[in-house]
Amino acid sequence: MPDNNGQKGEDALPRLLGWLEQDPENTALLSDAIEAAIASGELDAAERLGERYAQIETPPPAIRNLFGIIAIQQGKHEKAAERFQQLIQDGHNNPDIRFNLAWSYAVLNKGDDALEMINTETAEQLPQAAALRVRLMHSAGHFDKAMEEAKMLADIHPEDPGLMAAISVLALDVEDIDLARKAAAKAETIPDAITTLGTLALADSDPSSALEHFNTALEQQPENPRAWLGRGMAEMVRGNNSKAASDIDKGAEIFGDHLGSWIAAGWAYFVQGDYQTSRARFETAMAVDPTFAESQGSLAVINVVEGNMEEAVKLCETALRLDRQCFSAALAKSLIERSKGNEAAADRIVKIAMNTPIDANGRTMGEALMSMNTGIKNAPKS
Template identity: 45%
Template sequence: MQAEAQERLERLLSYLDQDPENVPLLRDVAQAAMAAAAMDQAKALYGRLKQLGELSEADSNDWAIAAMRSGEPKLAAATFAGLLETAPGDQALKFNLAWARSLAGDEEGARSLLDEELVDALPQAAQLEVHLLHAAGKFDEAAERAKAHLARHGDYSPLLAATSVLALDIEDEVLARECAERAGAHPDALTTLATLTLGDADPDRARALFERSLTINAQSPRAWVGLGLTDLVAGKSVEAGEKIDRGAELFGDHLGSWIAAGWAYLIAGDLSKARARFEHAVELDGTFAECQGSLAVTEILMGEGEAAKGRVEIALRLDRQCFSAAFANMLLAAVEGDPEKGRRFIEIALKQPIGESKRTIVDMVTRMAR
């Protein structure tokens, strides 16, 4: 199908070369570029229509969509806003404006458009609302809205997939699994199923699901992190660090991913890389106890015991149940100022349950990163 669309575009472009100011042909070529997912080309072609004074409202809408999909959401938002002024009741335009604002980083502006009428009418608007609430950390409200939307749009795969991801974060594994299974081959749903499968101690099937998700969307941060965690469970800590790094970079500010990358490198024995990831996590949010506790572990292994003691105190003030701080205290007692003892302790502790939680280091990292 995509090959046919590309072939049609190339054929029409050859006609346009012979008659560059033929407005109907120019419009056909622009639409063909949209169909072929050649968004930069489509945007340029609609720009030529504008220069000729022949850009209709429908053309403007397509031009804005092309701009949004080619990395210019602010231009798209401005165009959609202008169109909406002339057609205030157009729900599709209102959604497109909300989507463009979201991509441009104006989450509040996007959410202000997602009224009941819009989310009832369009399942993609309902999915966007769940995504925005989730991204804003409003988990309870997001879950409440997701369940209400599913009652109306229960067959819409992107909404089911978004709800499955949210359900993982609120630790509702039953809802996560149910939504992911109903969402079919949506990449986010596959990643949710892979994450649950990894938790079920089936790393081979989890790996296959993560890899399948990445064939659909190679820029999925959750899939990269999950694939790295699968490597970590398999004892491939170097490969794990590289994959989790990629996911963390795609996420940007997801603390659990940066901490997981740090632990993967720490387990691999690359303390400088581990420290850099933990320090970055502290820079993102120094009030998250696991950032401080994880950095303390690295400081101990690098012979900086006094600094580590102070950092452990900070972590435990922030969270008395902080796993990494509890581990750091055990490590301090075990190493007796000898970093080499610390490295041997890490090797022994990797598969041993630690503290009251009875979780291993790998368990902790896997749970935090998801």
Template identity: 45%
Template sequence: MDVSGQKDTVARLLGYLESDPANVALLRDCAAAAMAAGDVATADDCYTRLERAAGLSDVESSAAGLAAMRNGRQARAIALFAALADTHSDDIAVRFNLAWSLALDRQFERAAALLDEATVAALPQAAMLDLQLAHERGDFDGAAEKLLPYLTAHGDYAPLQAAASVLAMDLDDEVLARQAAIAGGEHPDALTTLGTLLLGDGDSETAHSLLDRALAQNDRSPRAWIGLGLANLSLGATDEALRQIDHGAELFEDHLGSWIAAGWAHLIAGNREGAAARFEKAMALDDSFAECHGSLATIQVLAGEIEAAERSIAVAFRLDRQCFSAAFARVLVAAAQGDGEQAGRILDRALDQPLDDQGRTLRQLLGRLAR
């Protein structure tokens, strides 16, 4: 039966349950039909009522856990899978589902502890989750060690390739990121990674298409929103670009680079006040991040505040000798010779013009900051 037929079945069974709300057979059938139809809220409700009326078999407990997890009730999912794990300690599917529900509840350490060698060897989705948990916890060395072995074991699993592409970007391995993103196919994370890389290549039109497809599948991806905004900025759709980049930064919340990327987007669009506000937001989150100081230095140069800019540049370089925004601000100081209007004209040409001895462009800076 197709999904439409399953939905009709659910509607019919719910009608029967209105007349006989504690009918165990009806609750069991309705829960199963709702799961098949993708109606997790109804399935979750029916399994909860079934548990009260007659208890749940192990198979029903597992299905009830999945329904609760997909319905956003992680505490119930954890309780159901934990009870199953107590009596089925060798069941790798139960271990994975418990780990997944714990991860969704942001109990990352507990989740990772369940993903032993046997589980990640048997289930590609467990290998993917283990990689994501290491990444989420900031264990980049641990994640990097697992990356290639997991790809070797489960290379045909597109979601793992997509997760690997995201990690590879944060590891600054653009070759692996591109390979994994291509292997990840239409997975939204893979599309986002490839779109971000194409932005750095200067192919904004193709990047826009990929990022738009990514957001059609997952409209809560901050990286995709910022990437789409940067693509639109390059394509001249400035107002739309600024809304998208700001939305991505808000989804990221405390991600420094996204606020700095948003600030630069506003600066390129001529909104210095908006740019300064976003740079200051990043500074308030972490004033030890060099790009905060380098970005504010650019604002100061544009305002003709050369001495203040030079102090900010010095701070940025003390924090990071490779700070791109500080290098750009220094170029502005030298080229504009204290003339804020001349600095503004240089900024207008900066998106694709090499600005330091490594040949980096402002477009590349924005793409890197927004990762």
């Protein structure tokens, strides 16, 4: 999509409209006026000018592309997709139009269609297409392939902040911390990169710096789910559990089907003693994917706390079948042992659970739970 220089459009549009009053069928003036209207955010005016153009003559591909951009900026993404599709069907298959169609598909949650439009060749030609391709591959779960292409595209567009921001997020998820840090440093004004820097600060045990980054990211992009989750985790480390739960909840809601977010939200409420809401968040994760061990194990913990021991045992066994290293299942098992009066076995299981590394920096769940002010016995100091 083209840059939206509003001031330039505001200055130019009235002048162009005045000239069009004198020469109403001048398509060159109409073309300039459409661009000026888009730049100034006068989208309805841009649409009307486009209709005037079409009444005079068949618009060329560049003007038809502008019609699609108008639809995007109006939030009419289905309409935009139709316009770009027609252009491509008519043989105008250039990178800019492919990117615009891919953008429309991405907004419509048609990730596979978007990826098909942004092939490697298109990504090599346009840095904005490279950034979108990396994000789409990452979102689709193609981590290895996404990283392979990200490194190749970074060599082609080494200074593009959008691409670097996308790479920083991908690198975090594949636990390439060095690459995440380097990529984010090249895109430190982009919300995704700012969020990456916040996540790194949190991993470096600097929650104050992390909060600054997450707040900055959210000021620029209020619907950034990673920033909400990160801010929630930073608040949790600082002991502000109520704020933490609210922020993590917000991130989970925006993500929608991101299992880890719902699990994190459930634990955020758990540490406050709000077991009803905690259960609801774990059940949401279970509904998304019942084969995810932490969903089963987390619900097992809730059932132990609520005294539903038979159901707790069943869920715990299922979780451990799915993943022998499942933290929440180990914690549930320890609580079940405690309920039988078998303190020695329970303490041993808790120690194993608390000392299991949970991230790329070797931080243990015990350290995380201590930071949450849970006071669980045998949790090592962070």
